[in-house]
Structures are given as C-alpha cells and as structure tokens.
Amino acid sequence: MTIRVPRRSTIALAAAGALASTGTAYLGARNLLVGQATQARTVIPRAWEVPPRADGVYTRGGEPAQRWLRGVPFDLHLMMFGDSTATGYGCTSAEEVPGVLVARGLAEQTGTRIRLSTKAIVGATSKGVLSQVDAMFVTGPPPDVAVIMSGANDITALNGVGPSAHRLNLAVRKLHSRGGVVVVGTCPDLGVISAIPQPLRSLAHARGSQLARAQAGAVRAAGGIPVPLAQLLDADFRAKPEQMFSADGFHPAAAAYALAAQHLLVALLDALGEKIGAPTLPPPPPPDAAALDRDQIRRGIMSRLWHVPPLPGHQPGPRPPVGSD
Numbered sequence: 001m002t003i004r005v006p007r008r009s010t011i012a013l014a015a016a017g018a019l020a021s022t023g024t025a026y027l028g029a030r031n032l033l034v035g036q037a038t039q040a041r042t043v044i045p046r047a048w049e050v051p052p053r054a055d056g057v058y059t060r061g062g063e064p065a066q067r068w069l070r071g072v073p074f075d076l077h078l079m080m081f082g083d084s085t086a087t088g089y090g091c092t093s094a095e096e097v098p099g100v101l102v103a104r105g106l107a108e109q110t111g112t113r114i115r116l117s118t119k120a121i122v123g124a125t126s127k128g129v130l131s132q133v134d135a136m137f138v139t140g141p142p143p144d145v146a147v148i149m150s151g152a153n154d155i156t157a158l159n160g161v162g163p164s165a166h167r168l169n170l171a172v173r174k175l176h177s178r179g180g181v182v183v184v185g186t187c188p189d190l191g192v193i194s195a196i197p198q199p200l201r202s203l204a205h206a207r208g209s210q211l212a213r214a215q216a217g218a219v220r221a222a223g224g225i226p227v228p229l230a231q232l233l234d235a236d237f238r239a240k241p242e243q244m245f246s247a248d249g250f251h252p253a254a255a256a257y258a259l260a261a262q263h264l265l266v267a268l269l270d271a272l273g274e275k276i277g278a279p280t281l282p283p284p285p286p287p288d289a290a291a292l293d294r295d296q297i298r299r300g301i302m303s304r305l306w307h308v309p310p311l312p313g314h315q316p317g318p319r320p321p322v323g324s325d
Contacts, residue, residue, distance in 0.1 A: 051087040054094030058103040058114045068115055075112035078103055079119055079143035081132045086120030086149040088257060090246030096254035101261035102147060109269055125153040126167040133171045142178040147264055151187025155207050165214035169222045176223035183267045184219045187212040189230040192237040193250060225267045232263050
C-alpha cells in the first residue's frame with residue numbers, strides 16, 4: 001500500500017466539491033480538507049529506502065535464488081509491475097517481498113523453474129505502470145506471467161478514476177495479447193491508515209473503493225484477473241495494524257505482504273492450471289507469519305483448480321471471491 005501524499009491538494013480539493021454545494025460550505029470544507037492533507041503530508045514519510053531485490057531463478061525446495069544470466073534455464077518468466085507494494089517496500093529481507101513469495105509458491109506448486117524480474121517502481125501511478133510495460137517490450141520479450149499491484153498513488157495524485165482504470169486496461173491488454181497471464185491486485189484501502197484524519201480518511205476510502213471497482217472491470221475486459229486486495233485484507237489491517245504495517249506506519253509489513261501474495265498466487269495457479277498441469281509433489285507450508293493469528297492468515301485462501309494448504313488445525317472462513325469487485 002503506497003501511502004504518499006505528495007501535494008496537500010491531492011485528495012482534499014477533489015473531495016471538497018463532493019462535500020459542499022454552496023460557496024460558504026465549499027470554502028469551509030475545502031479549508032478543512034486542505035488542512036488535513038497538509039497535516040497528513042507532514043507525518044507520512046517519503047519512501048526513500050531501496051526495497052529488497054531478489055530477482056533470479058527460483059526452484060522447488062527453497063534453495064537460494066540463482067542469479068539469472070543469459071543461458072540460465074527457466075520455465076516461466078514472472079514479472080512484477082506497479083508501485084511500492086509490488087517492490088515490497090517496507091520489507092526487511094528479500095524473502096518477505098511479494099514477488100519472491102509468489103515466485104517461490106509457483107516453483108513449489110508446479111515444480112517449474114521460475115524467473116523473477118521486478119519492473120515495479122516506488123511511487124508509480126497507472127501512468128508509470130503503463131510506462132513500465134512499454135519499456136519492458138523495448139528491452140526484452142514479454143513475461144509468461146505478470147502481477148500488477150497499483151492504485152493508491154492514483155488516489156493521492158488526484159488522477160481520475162476513469163483514466164486511471166483505462167491506463168491499467170491498456171497495460172493488461174498489452175501483456176495479455178502477447179500470451180501472458182496477468183493478475184492485478186487492485187487499489188488498497190487508504191481508509192485503514194489511522195494517520196490520515198477524518199473526514200479525509202473516509203473520502204480516501206471511498207475514492208479508493210471506486211477506483212478498485214473500475215480497475216476490476218478494466219482488468220477483466222483486457223483479459224486479466226483482478227484480485228480485490230482491499231476487500232481481502234481490510235479486516236486484517238483493522239484488527240492487527242501493529243503487525244500489518246511496517247515500521248513507518250504506512251507501508252505494509254511482511255505479514256501483510258504474505259497474505260497478499262497468497263491471494264495473488266491462488267489466482268495465478270488457477271489461471272495457469274491448463275498450461276502447466278497439476279503439481280506432482282505436495283505443496284509447501286504457507287509463508288511464516290506467526291505474528292498473526294493462524295486463522296486470520298488462512299482465512300480467504302480459496303482455490304479453484306489448485307489448493308493452497310491449510311494451516312494445521314485451522315479452518316478457513318469466508319472472504320470475497322477472487323475476481324470480484
């Protein structure tokens with residue numbers, strides 16, 4: 001969840017018009033929200049640190065990744081596009097990064113060699129995601145599998161919902177048209193960020209929900225698979241904020257990335273089922289997230305053609321289906 005407020009008018013000015021219909025009320029609402037956005041800007045840290053990088057080739061068995069060089073064999077090429085959530089910003093080691101978790105999960109479940117390449121950039125909006133995809137086509141062949149995580153920066157940058165969803169549609173369409181399986185984690189919920197004051201937080205939540213719905217439709221229309229991360233993870237963020245947020249209080253922590261990666265992995269395995277066949281060995285245990293309640297970790301991990309194993313002694317609970325708005 002890339003929580004950065006680069007301008008004090010990012011959410012406030014757009015929200016003020018929705019709150020007020022008269023001149024006096026508009027000015028009051030505008031001043032309130034601009035003040036809250038300014039306050040949020042002073043306490044929300046900028047993302048300066050370089051996220052852990054662990055690109056390479058992953059194989060079944062949990063061995064360290066092999067650095068990819070020309071001639072190193074692999075079966076599937078996985079690329080990560082998007083913003084700081086796709087880079088794993090907030091993680092303290094490469095093994096916590098969502099791209100690594102997805103790559104390892106694919107390798108364990110399918111027995112194939114997975115090459116991971118991270119194209120995501122901290123702070124990227126939908127414009128940046130489209131640029132990442134375009135640049136990838138210039139520098140090399142497209143991936144077999146692509147994961148996109150994007151949305152929050154379009155909210156804080158005050159990008160329109162329609163244009164943002166359209167740009168995502170173009171990015172997915174370009175990848176899908178070249179034979180790639182594309183899974184998209186849609187806009188997270190900025191409403192779980194307690195440092196954003198009310199009513200600005202509620203407006204950010206509403207705007208993010210609107211964008212997530214538009215993204216889901218755009219992704220499906222382009223042949224991709226949307227995964228509603230806000231719906232799937234909100235309960236965990238609200239119940240365990242000290243464990244779900246990283247040290248800066250705004251980006252996800254390892255436990256949150258582990259949950260997100262499991263949901264993305266389920267969607268990928270489902271989509272890849274017809275291409276790569278069934279796994280021949282038992283699947284691995286889920287990522288270590290002992291800080292969270294075990295039933296919360298397992299909750300929502302559903303599969304269609306594939307099965308992500310349950311944690312010992314616990315049963316899953318209901319969650320929104322993958323691909324829903």
